[in-house]
Amino acid sequence: MREITYLEAVKEAMIQEMKENDDVFIMGEDIGIYGGAFGVTNGMFEEFGPERVRNTPISESAISGCVIGAAVTGMRPILELQFSDFITIATDNIANQAAKLRYMFGGKGKVPIVVRTPGGSGAGFAAQHSQSLEAWMTHIPGLKVVQPSSPYDAKGLLKAAIDEDNPVMFYEHKLLYGTREGVPEESYTIPLGKAETKKEGKDLTIVATGIMVQRSLKAAELLSKEGVNIEVVDPRTLVPLDKDTILHSVKKTGRVLIVYEAVKRSGYGAEIASVIAESDVFDYLDAPIMRLGGEEVPIPYNPELERKAVPQVDTIMDAVKEMMI
């Protein structure tokens, strides 16, 4: 199978959907001739033109509401928010409008929008361009929240998100854009709400999200040389959450470490921990449920400080070893 990058997988999903359905279009800042801040839409403006690849002013409040109005009246817009931190400026539309319109209207109207946005640290962009705020969105009934960790998943999940009749927050990761793997050329769907066990193991389960899936897999590989057999589960979508796959794994291994990049306090890992604690799998635990998340600090600029602010392969390994004692 040909290999493409995460970035190319995201783009390919959008192109295939736009070719298939005239109602699908994309808008965002600098997504036209510039190709997007990270280059995701590169070439799409030339292919589809300015009507369907709509370059917008820097007006997150207007564009995040505009996609809602377009969606309610029959379009299927994709909004590229240049950095996921800018959700702060779009939150009224996402939280007060998109998520609630259908419920407030008693089941009338649909809001099929996808908000694609890159999150995460590690690129040297400092405190206002590096956050992982996905837990905020998971708190709002009416939204679905997706966080793909690989090119294959990104393509299939984005197709599902675009086909979805509800608002979907689609969190990409800056550091994953360049990662490669085999991705089918044809269109395919990974249903929202289906976790995947990325690596089977028997000693301990790591539930990891976003880029932490890749780091956890690396940690698992290194730990296997030390005789520790880790299972890695990637929820892939935070809302809806595939609880069964997580609980099944924890029941099998008896130990669980939840790894996420966002600030540990009130991050989505706390929700996953609670789901496990509240289930009958609790009786199968051989160790307390542990979380490894970001430090409770804004993301700093200095590369070493930035590295220390979020879990890395070595800190994941340390956390596992501590639990295996």
Place this chain on the structure above:
Amino acid sequence: MARLSKAIKDPKKTLYQMILIRSFEEKVEQLFQQGKIHGTMHLCIGQEATAVGVCSLLDNQDKIISTHRGHGHCIAKGTKVDRMMAELLGKETGYCKGKGGSMHIADLDKGNLGANGIVAGGLPIAVGAALTSHMKNLGYVVCCFFGDGATNEGAFHEALNLASIWNLPVIFFCENNKYAMSGSTDDMINIQKIADRSKSYGIPGITIDGNNINEVADAIDTAIKHAKNNKGPTLIEAETYRWRGHSRSDARKYRDREEEKEWRDNRDPIALFIEQLKENNILTDGELEDIKKRVIEEIEEAVKFAEDSVEPSINSLKEDIYA
């Protein structure tokens, strides 16, 4: 003789709608006082000419977006008062099955994209609805209602700019009722005419007497033609006045009773329109009485429908979140 707008095709139906809105609001106020409606309410008594003047010129496929003070917009766009009343009483037969209440009544089939409880929240959505009209070549216009207070929100400015650069068929209709809750336009806006804000975005802006329905109809007629001829958005500022407070809890300490009296006694949009119709020999006393009688009947039937309707089932709590 008072001039009547040629854009008003059916003056008696127009008058009927204005009186229907006022009676609806008075009934809502009464039911609230009787404890039959809970929560809050934002009455549009005194602002009937804007709602009816605008919506009577819109086609069925044209769309509106309304505000927290939106009962009048709904009625004028063809939303039925019985199901509206049922919604205010929280009943299953209400437009939102009792889940939205006063601030969120929507009737998508009639082109009513819903009232919005966030000040200026409707403007970007209206731009998006107009974008659909443009991209699918559907030919409809979107009229977005909002108040003077909304023009101090960032979303107002961003939405006007976006609609302007994309030349979209949207009408931004500002009901300047002089007060954003307690904040008067004199204190909160440092220009004389809100319509002047259109200049920043390169679109037409006009200030009209929002209590003279003929001025409203003429302005909206021009704006609709402008939009349907692919000339883009218009900002209309209609000067009006809400007779009641912002909501039920408002003691109106921020404005004096003389000012209220002036607007009630001399600038009542319904009294003005009746006077104009009579001057032009379009309306007789008998016809006016007949209109009032029919309005009362329609409101009484609406209340009966609402009171006789069942409460939503508890199971519905978790329904309608996702499509």
